[in-house]
Every structure is written in structure tokens, then in C-alpha cells.
Amino acid sequence: MSVTPRQTGTVLDEIIAGVLTDLRGRQELVEEAGLREAAELIDPPLDPQRALRADGLSVIAEVKRASPSKGHLAEIRDPSVLAGNYQAGGATAISVLTEARRFNGSLADLDAVRAGVGIPVLRKDFIVTEYQVLEARAHGADLVLLIVAALDDAELETLYRLIRRLGMTALVEVHNAEEARRAAHLGASVIGVNARNLKTLDVDTGIFAELLPQLPEQTVKIAESGILTLDDALAAHRAGADAILVGEALVRSGDPAAFIASIREATSS
Numbered sequence: 255m256s257v258t259p260r261q262t263g264t265v266l267d268e269i270i271a272g273v274l275t276d277l278r279g280r281q282e283l284v285e286e287a288g289l290r291e292a293a294e295l296i297d298p299p300l301d302p303q304r305a306l307r308a309d310g311l312s313v314i315a316e317v318k319r320a321s322p323s324k325g326h327l328a329e330i331r332d333p334s335v336l337a338g339n340y341q342a343g344g345a346t347a348i349s350v351l352t353e354a355r356r357f358n359g360s361l362a363d364l365d366a367v368r369a370g371v372g373i374p375v376l377r378k379d380f381i382v383t384e385y386q387v388l389e390a391r392a393h394g395a396d397l398v399l400l401i402v403a404a405l406d407d408a409e410l411e412t413l414y415r416l417i418r419r420l421g422m423t424a425l426v427e428v429h430n431a432e433e434a435r436r437a438a439h440l441g442a443s444v445i446g447v448n449a450r451n452l453k454t455l456d457v458d459t460g461i462f463a464e465l466l467p468q469l470p471e472q473t474v475k476i477a478e479s480g481i482l483t484l485d486d487a488l489a490a491h492r493a494g495a496d497a498i499l500v501g502e503a504l505v506r507s508g509d510p511a512a513f514i515a516s517i518r519e520a521t522s523s
């Protein structure tokens with residue numbers, strides 16, 4: 255599948271240009287056939303949806319060393335230890351940033367987290383090719399992020415179908431009404447509303463409540479980004495989120511398990 259050429263300009267465009275360059279390097283080392291073989295040998299994907307919908311606010315806890323908006327966040331020498339802490343605190347799933355240039359992540363982080371937890375793992379990256387979806391499966395991901403803003407409808411459909419064909423779940427991420435319409439049209443079963451505009455890095459945590467009415471009732475609804483306190487988490491829960499995706503607040507916390515446990519405790523009946 256050819257990747258739609260992108261004009262340079264937004265932060266998102268620049269990130270994707272770097273992702274494609276790094277991808278070419280990996281493709282020289284590992285052929286697609288090798289990924290398909292590895293994907294056959296690894297444990298089949300876990301289905302996160304029932305747990306994400308369970309009572310109370312679910313937490314998808316993120317392994318995130320850095321970001322374009324904040325720069326360096328945390329060392330995270332051993333992602334499996336951090337992910338194990340997240341799991342101990344009651345996280346429903348772990349999100350692993352694998353983008354190298356701006357988030358200082360890698361597929362090795364995904365391997366480490368996969369080996370360290372028994373709950374679903376999300377490959378958080380700028381997925382624009384089928385090869386990257388195969389990489390996710392071959393490295394044990396159960397969910398793969400698809401950023402609507404980064405894909406045209408044909409790309410979105412092709413990648414969504416491959417994710418489903420491999421038994422994984424797509425977390426389809428939107429940031430505005432048009433993207434929410436596209437995600438609903440796609441038939442996405444899990445939709446994340448990113449409060450952060452990936453083109454400008456502005457954060458507006460009100461966007462989740464604004465877009466919620468546009469998300470199909472049966473969709474798992476996830477509020478992503480900018481959730482720094484228990485109050486922020488409770489606000490997302492009141493707004494109708496089934497789950498929240500939290501990175502910075504957890505990787506900077508002295509006790510991430512306690513933070514996750516406090517969210518679960520405060521929202522479970």
C-alpha cells in the first residue's frame with residue numbers, strides 16, 4: 255500500500271516523516287515474511303473490550319519517556335517493571351509508545367512490557383503502513399492505535415481490516431467532529447478522543463464531552479491526554495468515558511499504582 259505523500263508543516267507531518275525513515279531502516283533488517291512467521295508463533299491477542307467496559311473507569315496506563323510537547327518525562331530504564339506496577343495498581347491495559355525520535359520509545363519496550371504483564375498491551379505509534387501493524391502483532395500487541403488525522407479513508411480502512419484480521423483491536427483516535435464521523439463510519443468498536451491536537455499540541459480536555467454525542471452508543475469510549483489528577487479522571491468519568499489513557503501523570507508519579515488504584519476506587523460501585 256503506498257503511503258499518501260504528506261505536505262510538511264504540522265508536528266504530525268514531521269513525526270510521520272521521521273517514522274517512515276526509521277521504518278525503512280527496520281524493513282531492511284526484517285522482511286514482512288519474518289514478521290508474519292513471528293506473528294504465528296506468539297500468543298494470540300487478548301480482547302480488551304469487556305474489561306474496558308467493566309464497572310468504574312478503566313485506566314490504560316502508558317509507558318512514555320518523552321513527548322513533543324513536554325520533552326523528557328522519565329528515564330524508565332525497565333519498562334516491564336513500570337508496566338508491572340501499573341498492572342498491580344489495577345490498570346486494564348498498558349499503552350507502549352514505540353516511536354523513537356520524539357517519544358524515545360522502541361519495539362524493545364513493547365517486548366519488555368509484553369513479557370512483564372498479562373493484561374492487554376497497546377502499540378502506541380504513528381501507524382501508516384501494514385508493515386507496522388504486522389510488527390505490532392509480531393511483538394505481542396493486542397491493540398494498535400490508528401490516528402484518523404494521519405490517514406485518509408482508504409488507508410484507515412485497510413489498516414483497520416488488517417488489525418482485525420490479525421485478531422487485534424484497533425484504538426481509533428479522533429480529535430474533532432469530522433474525525434469522529436469518520437471513525438463511526440469505519441465501524442470502530444473502540445474510539446479514543448485525544449484532548450491533545452497532534453498538529454498543534456494544544457490540549458483541550460473539554461473535547462471528549464463535546465464529541466461524545468457523535469460516538470455510537472455501543473462504542474468503547476476512551477478519553478486520552480491531559481489527565482493529570484484524580485479530579486481530571488473523575489471529570490472524564492462523569493462525561494461518559496469508559497476508560498482514560500494516562501501517560502505523563504503516571505510516568506512522573508512516585509507511586510503510579512496508588513494513583514491508578516485511587517481512580518478505580520473512586521469510580522467503582
Ligand SMILES: O=P(O)(O)OC[C@@H](O)[C@@H](O)c1c[nH]c2ccccc12
Nearest residue numbers: 448478479480481499500501502503
Ligand atoms: O501524557 P498524557 O497527557 O497523559 O497523554 C497520554 C496519551 O494520551 C498521549 O501520549 C497520546 C494520545 N494519543 C497519542 C498519539 C501519539 C502519541 C501520543 C499520544
